Amino acid sequence: MPIRTNRGRAAVYRRLWGFPLRSPRHLAGTIVFLAILVTALGIVLPKVMGKPATATPGAPAATSSAAPTTGVAAPVPSTETLPTRLSSPLLTPTSAPPSPEAVNVAKQWATAWVNHPAGISNADWLNGMRALTTDEFLPVMSTVDPANIPATRVTGEPTVQSSFTSSVKVIVPTDGPKLSITVVNTGAGWRVSDYDQAS
Incomplete structure (x- = not known):
């Protein structure tokens, strides 16, 4: 059976993994640190990785001549604007004799x-x-x-x-x-x- 000493890689790993379990304060601090780390990664990674290019409204769609043809026609973007939900003014209630x-x-x-x-x-x-x-x-x-x-x-x-x-x-x-x-x-x-x- 190996003897555990305070030296070596295994001892360092034991100290790191055991740190949150030493006291409730250590556990709370570790949770807060991990929450900050996850939030920071969620903000920084999209900026570092770059967002996919979005087409500007009204600009023609880019086509590639090197794209392989599969025999299926690509959808052509419609240039007509869709009507808004409230395309006409709201109708006023019609007065009527009381029921x-x-x-x-x-x-x-x-x-x-x-x-x-x-x-x-x-x-x-x-x-x-x-x-x-x-x-x-x-x-x-x-x-x-x-x-x-x-x-x-x-x-x-x-x-x-x-x-x-x-x-x-x-x-x-x-x-x-x-x-x-x-x-x-x-x-x-x-x-x-x-x-x-x-x-």
């Missing part, structure tokens, strides 16, 4: 919104509005504490503030603030997608 169903949904939703007896949980309160609310707006409503709602009843008939083919904004008066309720046509019926305090 009685949308106004009715807004009134039912407001009636459920003000219905929060003392001690009601958010889940029970939300169940009263679930069928009248869009799926996207339900998570927002789940963050509302019913105890903080300053209204207890609807005090009048809803009035339409604006009406389009796919959405209607309705003002509903309560004994607290007036509600500005946005109702949208989801394809499965009219549903509330937003509400705010009316000015």
Whole structure:
């Protein structure tokens, strides 16, 4: 069995590989050093190796006459520009007479919104509005504490503030603030997608 001494190549290798395991401080220092080394190599190597040449826009593609012909035609770059995603201006919503169903949904939703007896949980309160609310707006409503709602009843008939083919904004008066309720046509019926305090 060979005797290990403090001399020789093997001893040097043992000291190098054993350095990170001597203490937690050595291990942390080695990890930091390796992270810096990898980052530096990731920055320096692409610069040293050189990036592949990129063709400038509008410049003709370089062709090589020495390239072997394989019988397959090379793709010819198209010179026509592709249309941008928004090639035409956005269409403004088309106004339309208010849908009685949308106004009715807004009134039912407001009636459920003000219905929060003392001690009601958010889940029970939300169940009263679930069928009248869009799926996207339900998570927002789940963050509302019913105890903080300053209204207890609807005090009048809803009035339409604006009406389009796919959405209607309705003002509903309560004994607290007036509600500005946005109702949208989801394809499965009219549903509330937003509400705010009316000015």
